[in-house]
Amino acid sequence: MNAIETNDLTKYYGDLCAVDHLTLSVNNEIFALLGPNGSGKTTTVLMLTTLLNPTEGRATVCGYDVTRDGEEVRKKLSYVPQDMAVDIKLTGRENVRFFADLYGVPHASDRVDEVLAIMELSDRADDLIRTYSGGMRRRLELAQALVHEPSVLFLDEPTIGLDVAARKKIWEHIRALRKKGMTIFVTTHYMDEADQFCDRVGIINKGRIAALGTPMDLKARLMKDVITARIEGTLTPPSIEGIVFVGQSGDEVSFTAENGREALPLLADALGKSGCIVRSLSLREPTLDDVFLQAVGQQEEPHGFEDGKFRIMLRRRK
Amino acid sequence: MNGIVTYMKRDFTKWFRGRVAVISALIMPAAWLIFVGLALPVKFTGNYLDFITPGILVMTMLSAGLSGGALLMFDKILGFLNKFLALPTPRSSILVGKILFITGRGLIQTTIILIIALLIGATLLNPVQYCLTYFILFLFGVLISAFATTIALYLDDHDSYSAFNTMISMPLFFTSSALMPYSVMPAWLATIAHFNPLSYAIDAVRDVTAGGFPAIPILVLLVLTVGLLAACMRVFRKVTV
Numbered sequence: 031m032n033a034i035e036t037n038d039l040t041k042y043y044g045d046l047c048a049v050d051h052l053t054l055s056v057n058n059e060i061f062a063l064l065g066p067n068g069s070g071k072t073t074t075v076l077m078l079t080t081l082l083n084p085t086e087g088r089a090t091v092c093g094y095d096v097t098r099d100g101e102e103v104r105k106k107l108s109y110v111p112q113d114m115a116v117d118i119k120l121t122g123r124e125n126v127r128f129f130a131d132l133y134g135v136p137h138a139s140d141r142v143d144e145v146l147a148i149m150e151l152s153d154r155a156d157d158l159i160r161t162y163s164g165g166m167r168r169r170l171e172l173a174q175a176l177v178h179e180p181s182v183l184f185l186d187e188p189t190i191g192l193d194v195a196a197r198k199k200i201w202e203h204i205r206a207l208r209k210k211g212m213t214i215f216v217t218t219h220y221m222d223e224a225d226q227f228c229d230r231v232g233i234i235n236k237g238r239i240a241a242l243g244t245p246m247d248l249k250a251r252l253m254k255d256v257i258t259a260r261i262e263g264t265l266t267p268p269s270i271e272g273i274v275f276v277g278q279s280g281d282e283v284s285f286t287a288e289n290g291r292e293a294l295p296l297l298a299d300a301l302g303k304s305g306c307i308v309r310s311l312s313l314r315e316p317t318l319d320d321v322f323l324q325a326v327g328q329q330e331e332p333h334g335f336e337d338g339k340f341r342i343m344l345r346r347r348k
Numbered sequence: 349m350n351g352i353v354t355y356m357k358r359d360f361t362k363w364f365r366g367r368v369a370v371i372s373a374l375i376m377p378a379a380w381l382i383f384v385g386l387a388l389p390v391k392f393t394g395n396y397l398d399f400i401t402p403g404i405l406v407m408t409m410l411s412a413g414l415s416g417g418a419l420l421m422f423d424k425i426l427g428f429l430n431k432f433l434a435l436p437t438p439r440s441s442i443l444v445g446k447i448l449f450i451t452g453r454g455l456i457q458t459t460i461i462l463i464i465a466l467l468i469g470a471t472l473l474n475p476v477q478y479c480l481t482y483f484i485l486f487l488f489g490v491l492i493s494a495f496a497t498t499i500a501l502y503l504d505d506h507d508s509y510s511a512f513n514t515m516i517s518m519p520l521f522f523t524s525s526a527l528m529p530y531s532v533m534p535a536w537l538a539t540i541a542h543f544n545p546l547s548y549a550i551d552a553v554r555d556v557t558a559g560g561f562p563a564i565p566i567l568v569l570l571v572l573t574v575g576l577l578a579a580c581m582r583v584f585r586k587v588t589v
Contacts, residue, residue: 076589079434080433080434081430081433081434081588081589082588082589083588101436104434104435104436105436107434108434109430109431109434110431111427111430111431112427113426113427113430114427115426115427115428115430115431117358117362117428119361119362119365119366120358120361120362124361128354128358129435131350131354132350132351132354132355132432132435132437133435133436133437134350134437174431184434
């Protein structure tokens with residue numbers, strides 16, 4: 031039995047299809063759902079945590095159906111939304127004790143001490159949360175989530191808004207939980223974190239899974255060198271044998287090539303002839319970003335930022 | 349049961365650590381009591397303070413209840429509600445915990461108003477009368493806080509909630525029997541006042557202070573409260589985000 035199992039899970043908001051026949055199984059691993067904003071990540075988590083009823087399809091958590099056996103499902107999981115909701119007028123210990131009492135944890139006081147220690151918060155446990163940093167608040171939320179020893183942990187953007195050191199610490203804790211046998215389902219849009227810390231990733235776009243596998247596999251599937259060019263002007267992707275256009279994000283254009291070193295001068299030539307100015311070219315091994323770009327295609331968000339206008343603005347300021 | 353107490357305890361702890369809110373909620377009813385209760389020249393009664401005190405008590409409970417709905421609104425906006433909904437604790441305990449806190453807080457505030465009223469010259473009642481008064485205020489508090497909390501669940505943001513609060517509190521107060529008896533009201537106002545749930549609570553408390561036992565208003569209030577509470581608990585049990 032897999033910890034999380036979805037079968038054609040679908041959610042419509044009116045006419046908008048937020049999650050489109052999602053079929054997934056996740057078990058005893060750190061699974062990351064990656065996707066651009068509005069791709070259906072949070073909606074998926076809300077359905078799996080019984081906060082939202084699916085329009086179609088079904089999902090189970092630890093074998094319990096999320097619509098039929100809501101209460102059983104909720105006993106098995108913990109959910110940390112991205113909002114960072116901890117009571118700032120209460121102390122760290124009170125915040126965790128509150129959840130321990132809600133879960134009806136036996137020997138609550140010992141258990142609270144234990145999870146605070148796991149999250150390295152023991153020495154600050156009796157301070158009010160208003161004195162905690164962002165990273166500490168997030169760790170406190172993890173402590174709250176762990177207090178009843180859940181089998182499945184859902185984390186929605188666990189490292190959003192945290193500095194590099196705090197992020198690393200959060201991920202170390204998540205890895206440690208995974209080692210103890212917990213299933214961890216995270217959503218994120220930090221590719222580097224997914225690449226580094228997650229066992230398996232699913233890239234979701236417009237409610238559908240566009241790519242699924244271990245970060246290693248997904249990168250290996252591209253199998254090629256990646257060439258990134260920064261250009262000015264409109265791009266007409268050149269057709270050169272052995273060079274494949276991957277996608278564009280702002281003024282950055284990515285290609286893959288069987289042999290990157292040989293492809294570089296060819297590409298520079300072709301781009302120059304097609305009428306755009308090449309500012310820089312770089313060659314590297316594929317990262318999860320490239321996989322993402324290929325799976326999701328052109329990202330819409332960066333186009334909201336019109337760099338032409340931005341340049342005019344800069345010129346005016348001189 | 350466990351969940352209800354835990355949710356209620358959280359709100360009380362936060363409230364006691366707030367301080368400013370504890371005082372500010374009392375200013376308005378105290379002002380009514382002093383500036384209207386003592387100053388208004390009325391002819392239908394010799395002791396207007398004794399007449400208006402039940403109205404002010406119920407009004408205190410009303411504003412405590414309506415402003416209490418904002419608690420759920422904040423839990424919702426700040427992301428607490430999503431966490432609570434993902435807990436195995438019955439979802440209706442979120443509602444009942446809020447109701448008990450809001451009503452409890454309202455009763456503390458009405459106690460202070462009651463003391464102020466006594467200090468400025470209201471008649472002292474016997475213990476049975478006080479018990480009945482508290483019972484009626486409790487029922488009314490449950491009614492209003494269940495209503496306010498459930499409305500807050502449906503509204504999108506705090507702005508629309510405070511708009512709702514303003515829209516409902518003043519009209520409810522002025523169309524009730526708080527300020528004058530039905531006999532001196534214009535006929536149209538008396539008709540409206542008879543349908544206002546606020547009037548039932550006020551009439552009941554007034555009847556108690558006059559030495560009677562207001563069986564019918566209490567019964568009406570009880571039925572209303574139980575009915576609404578059942579409906580609201582159902583809403584909370586089935587809530588999705």
